[in-house]
Amino acid sequence: MSEHDEHSSFIKTPQQLITVVLLAFVVPIIGIVMLVQLVVNRPQADPAALSPEAVAARLQPAGKVEFGAAAGAGAAKSGEQIVQEVCAACHQTGVANAPKTGDKAAWAPRLKLGLNGLLQSVIKGKGAMAPRAGTGLSDQELAAAIVSIANQSGGSLKEPAAPKK
Ligand code: HEC
Structure with a gap:
């Protein structure tokens, strides 16, 4: 017992060692993930831009055929x-x-x-x-x-x- 006491380590058992090693890995990784999320999420999506109307407007095809658009639109079309x-x-x-x-x-x-x-x-x-x-x-x-x-x-x-x- 006494020979072990010269190491003033709090790690006394293999289980404790494993726990400490794991934590030494996991804690910095969690920190990095949180930092990355902080950076990546910085431009927060504008909730108004996610409304169905706004999405539909962005998804509009470049051109569309409007049947009957001429009706009552003033000048008759050729x-x-x-x-x-x-x-x-x-x-x-x-x-x-x-x-x-x-x-x-x-x-x-x-x-x-x-x-x-x-x-x-x-x-x-x-x-x-x-x-x-x-x-x-x-x-x-x-x-x-x-x-x-x-x-x-x-x-x-x-x-x-x-x-x-
Ligand atoms: C959805 C497809 C479609 C569109 C759009 C369309 N047509 Fe037609 N059209 C047809 C078909 C099919 C026939 C043949 C009908 C038959 O004889 O059975 C036809 C026939 C005709 C005929 C001959 C009718 C007869 O008595 O033989 C004329 C004239 C005509 N179309 C003019 C037009 C004009 C003008 C437009 C635009 C304002 C137009 N069509 C838009 C499908 C279309």
């Missing part, structure tokens, strides 16, 4: 504009058997309906095309779009005059 924004989605590529713009063979039988007939088809909807092509566009705007598509597809329709306001 036929070409409407075709690009709405109709091209189907008529450019021929989605769901839509007659492709420029495909004269596909349009020839349809052109026989005349502008009014075609306009009625679009207003009522036909096949996969929803009534008014799913928009709130006016008859005038739809007619202008039809003329634009038809005349690129072998037609020679005349755009109806804008209604007097």
